[in-house]
Amino acid sequence: MIRTFFVVLLLLGLGAVFAGLMVGYTPDAELNATARYYADNTAADTGAANIVTAIIVTYRGLDTLGEVTVLFLTAAIVALVLAAGREKDPASRIAPPPAGELLTTGSRLLAPLILLLGVYVFANGHLTPGGGFQGGAILASAVLLLLLTDPLRHFGHRLISVVESLSGFIYVLIGVAGVVLAGGFLDNRILPLGDFGALLSAGAIPVIYTLIGLKVGAEFASMLVSLSETEEPR
Amino acid sequence: MTLVTTVMGLLLALASVGAAVVAIRVRSLPVAILAAGLVSLLAAVLFVLLAAPDVAMTEAAIGSGLTTFLFFFVLGRVRGGGDHD
């Protein structure tokens, strides 16, 4: 209890810090210089309508590459962590009760639709809200659905792994192409900017976002599969 | 319009804080996980009010959706294994 009291006291201290921040905070009336630059120049610079996407994929592309790497890393480590505790023989795993017929059929029907939705979301990332991360998460949910209906389904680790790695590698290659062909690492102007507002526009942004979507989807899927393949408690 | 959004925001804020308190106080772990997911979901709605649709989508899909599933996956593996509750 002393400990809880101490923690509360510390959090009060932290709260005081936060309160200090709030007191010192006044919402801007106008965009600051950075945001204003993006508002004025995104369309011309990158050809993307969704400014957040432009920032994510191009202006702050290095962050995003890092972010994708976080997921890659997490997926790899989750697999490493869990591989250490996994029994070698998959047959020894206790089979859970089979899912109902309705769920099984439903998911088989739904899965392709969900996959399609995911692809739509990341392919349009430069125009509308949404993008690679959201789309990737949607892709993964299809895998999740399949896992729920058939926990012992053997997923192509190899396929997931190849999609994950290949999209990541191409992402890096595109980044390097930016150094060689345009103004810097991950510059999206290696492809023509196209017509503002069209699906195939905004230079490399749709390509990159598609890669991100595939990669993120594969990574989430890989995490889920790793987790689902751990042994049950004995 | 502004008033409506402010009232909505207030309600959402109260609800999410309430859900957060539930999440850390409730004895049952599944309920805690769901409450945390709810916090995330309510935050996603707040993001829409805050003119951040991209973030809202991500928070809903990843923060409340995928994370919650991950929790349940793990919970299913450790249930009955020496949880002190």
Next chain:
Amino acid sequence: MTLVTLAIATGFALVLIGLLGALTDRNILRMIVAFTIANTGVNLVLIGVGMLPGRTAPILDEAVSVAQAAARIVDPVPQALVLTAIVIGLGVTALMLAYALRLHQTRHSLDIRTFTELKW
């Protein structure tokens, strides 16, 4: 109270609640749950800080033309940052969960106090 300060205040509240849970609850899984709440709170703070009252989402379309953009949209930068932060948060959460699973497998306990064989 404007929506902006409301969002920031809520965010800070969630951070504090989350930390309270994470620093007082002994159960590893519940600590992780509490951290996700704190992360959500941080995201809320970030978006709140980027919000300009009465403006719209940073997407150029029929409603917001390029010329008007600077006067109409909210700051897009925090949104981009939060996107990154959410994904990173998920990564850390997944990693902690995997750890929790392995810890449980080795010691059959989820009590953080079990894992003090390294100290001093």
Next chain:
Amino acid sequence: MVSAIFILAIGLGAAFLLGLLRDTWRGLAYALTLAALAAMSWIAGSWLVALAGGLGPVEIRTAGFAPPFAIALRMGLPEAALSLLISLTGLLSAVYMRGTLMRLGRRAMAVLLIAVMALVGIVLTRDAFNLFVFLELTVIATGGLVLLSADPRALGAGFKYLVVAQVISILLLVGVIFAYHATGSLNIDDMAAANLVTLKGGAIAFFLMFVAVVAELKPFPANGWALDIYESAHPAFSAILSAALSAAALIAADKMLSIGGPEWLPVASSLGLVSFLGANILALAQDNDRRLLGYSSIGQVGLVLVVLGQRDILGASTPFIAGGLLLAHAVAKAGFYWLSGLVQGRSLMDWTALRGHPVLIFAFVTFVALLLGLPPFPGFYAKWGLVHALAADGRYLVLGLILLGSLIESGYLMRWFGYIIKRPQVDLPPLPSLSKRAVVLTAVAAGWALGWIWGEISGYPNLLLSIPLLFALGFLFIEWLPAWVKNLVAIAGLGAWFWYTFPGYDPLHLIYAAIILVGGAVILVASFDAKGRRVGFYPPAMLMYAGLSMLILAQDSFAFFAAWEYLTIGSYFLILRGKKSEPHALSYILFSLGGAFAILAGLALGAQGVLPFDVADLAKAPARLAPWIFALLAIGFMTKTAAIGLHIWLPGAHAEAETDVSPMVSGILLKAGLFGLTLLLMIMGKQSLYGIELTYVMLWIGALSALVGNLLAAFQEDAKRLLAYSSIGQMGYALFGLAMMNHLGWLMALMFVINHYIYKSMLFLSVGGVAKRTGTRDMYRMGGLITLMPLSFIAVLIGIIAVSGVPPLSGFGGRWIFYNAIMSSEYRLPMVLIFLSGPIAFLYLFRLIHTIFLGQLKDEHRKLKEAPLWLILPQMLYVAFLLGFAVVPGLALRHVDAYISEFFPAHALIWDDITITSTFGYWSPISIMVVVGCIFAVLFLWLLVLNHRAQKVKQFNIVYSAERPFRPETTHFAWNFFAPYRKALGFMTLPLVTRFWQAQTDLLHSTAQVSRRFYTGNGQTYAVHMLAFAVAVYLIWMGS
């Protein structure tokens, strides 16, 4: 040149490519990993070369837009150096972990690659949020790499780390966004230009960012998680953590400080100091090697943080100093961790396994020297610059704490080395893995290379290139030769150097030079006695001689101090070679380093930031500081002469040393202290502090040393200990003479310098020879050896006549000058003490003859032979020299006398042919010789006449009856010989000083033992510590 962005791109690309390989193609995956790391290192290296060649820092834009609209990176000299450090550490660790990586497969390799990439990213980025992303990548990768360990406890450690990392990342994110709001930019340079801390809300935002980045430095005390990782992780990963992650986190902290401005520099300094001291104290209580190294890492990082916090006074030299400390730390710590992977046990004692592997021992020594900042390594240059800047600016508290922390650090590292060399060897040999050893040796090579580089850019003559040092180091490469060959080389080297430098010496220096180089060579004659290869003897011995010979040649303070460190280190290794010398060697090195730090502080105060600083310019020190400088330097030099109060290291160190080492460390090494005192008094003269004249204090110290040293010598049973205590007394005389600050006092002191060398070397050799033959140093176990070892007897007899100062030998000359000197000075009370200690010297000297050579011959000694020829030979040289010196003392002293006259014209002696005249009388050596000879002859005849009536005592004629003595030695007539005196004077021999120093170390150790309980092992508690740390920093900052 290849753009630096490719370091990141290659790391990432290779990591992703690894995923395309089949899980079974592990060899290929491993090759790819190594290739990527090598490519990253190569790019970083080529940038380093270009930037060092004068290229300015280069900004690298991403996405083709200028910052702050896109993320910018920067490649400058520090960035290039640290990138190279990180990627090389990664490469070497990958080589080292080959087995583990091959077992775990491509995923583990990908994690390693990304970890290295992310660390380089932290170094290069100029964007606050990008910094966050790379930090998170590092955190997660750390969470993965911890699992490479075979230790099951690593799992818990990794989880604790993740918990704390969550708290840190929350603080950082909140800080970043508010900083962005305040400045409208995420670019670090923009934030700095906008003066973030002065903006509304900006100060708190900065505080949050700063505290989060500092938390990545694992500051004491919010660092329990880090230690758990250090202890349980794979050693190659701990190497990355300690070397690369520390470097990256430090440069991140530096970026933060560039935003925070001068207001935050003191905060950084204080946090760093707390870390440096706290971690080093806690390390004292550690028995686990990796945890100890972890604490040491935290301490070192704290020290670098202090340097960053002192940039307001360090200015342009900050990178040189911080870089020197950081790189030395990184190379040493990585090396240590790699080495720890070869040792199979985790206790400090398990490292005794290294014994018998000279190469690994050399690696260990190199790493210790790197960490402690000993010359010629970068840390030495760095500490030198740091201490000078601090002293010039009057930041004495920081200066004192840094030196204290360094001393504690040397305490546990040197103690550890002592264990390795001296403790019972464990039965777990080091792993034979060639690749792992190659990695360790690469670190060794890197350490020496860094030493060379820092020497080149220091602005001083490169320490590594001085001829005496190279000569000493050269012995490392001929260790495989038999000892006698190396001995020949050593003697030739000393002689050649003397011949080469001879023309440059003035008479004063010539005395010291002759003792060190010629005298050293004579003692080395005794070393021919050693058999085999005698591994580990010549490098340290020659290092000591190198230091000594450089000391007397040194003009500026830098060369002087470096030489001082060399002779200290060399002699430490020499002393440690003795049989039971471990604790004594430790106390020797601690006192010596403490003294060295006092000297360093004194020189720095004197220089006042003006470098290079001629030692002679100490005379121009500002009057306000001069007495302090004098006191610091005097204390430093007096630790070497073992003045009373600082003497407790000497008896053990000298007595336990090997037969030929004792004369080196007694006859020669002690003179280094006297040389320093001579210089000091010559340059600075009389100083008074708070109305007390410091030379007068020294006079008292000298007198007390003489009295107590002699008294303690009288009560010893161990012959070598007796001689050791006698050295304390003799040095007391010399100190007394110097402190008199007049002509005769100085002449007497210099006479002592020569005499002490001769008779102490001789006595140590002869007693050592006897001890070698009898197998004991306890005098009561000997007796009647006069017939078996006549030459040794003669040497001892001549020696004690010389020491005691009775006519006709040179000791008398010393006394004569001495009494003249005392008569001419006005200090009466200490004079009485000095007079009193004279007769006490007779007491102990008498025992050497009486107990060892006279009396009953022990049964077990009946078949003893004379001491080995090689030990006798130098003794006979000394005998001849003593006789010669007694007849014509003017040979040497005359020139010295003239030289001293330049400083003290009054009371000069008159040298008339061979008769010497003072104001009080005259000294004619020849007449004395004749008179004493006559007296001796008469007495001898008298004895012969009386002797036929002497009773022959039988072997078993003991006075005890029917009682079995409690301890056998109590039956010996010479045991506890001076018991009656002990009753009267024993109070003076109470080990008060020993108790005082013991209490200090006990206090330190119990502090360490109590405070380590703070680390409960609970990850949640660690997170609370982290938060408490943040809140505490906030409160302190608000308060100031």
